[in-house]
Amino acid sequence: MDEAHGDCDAPYLRPLLHALRWLGRDAEEQVAYVTAERVGVDELALMFDDVYRGAGQHLASRPADAALLEELNKIDRILAEMTDGPSALWSREAPFSAREWADLRRQSRGVIGILRRQYPWLWEPGGANC
Secondary structure (H helix, E strand, O other), X not given: OEOOOEOOOOOOHXXXXXXXXXXXXXXXXHHHHHHXXXXXXXXXXXXXXXXXXXXXXXHHOXXXXXXXXXXXXXXXXXXXXXXXXXXXXXXXXXXXXXXXXXXXXXXXXXXXXXXXXXXXXXXXXXXXXX
16 A cells, blocks of 8 residues: 555555546536447446455445445346336436436435545556556
């Protein structure tokens, strides 16, 4: 661990931040992204899920990250409820109007705030390589 940069041995944080940023973006940006990539809006959820599982294992072993993990678990629960909900939640219109998408954005932005406080080096140029 690098004292100046916190937990620099956490390679899962940068991909996690990337996924959270997409979940936290405005609906216009989310839909523009999935349209350009020619994928469905569920790709945003899959992006998070890909990194959440591994990051969760690392964070669970770190008592200092218990609150962060709980907030990430809330995102996972929102996504699980969306998956179990009506398929319309995964339409390109849903990010603009569905309460679940608004909740997801709000929760994701909150987690980004926690990451900024706990791991400020993620915002430094080259922060992932400290």
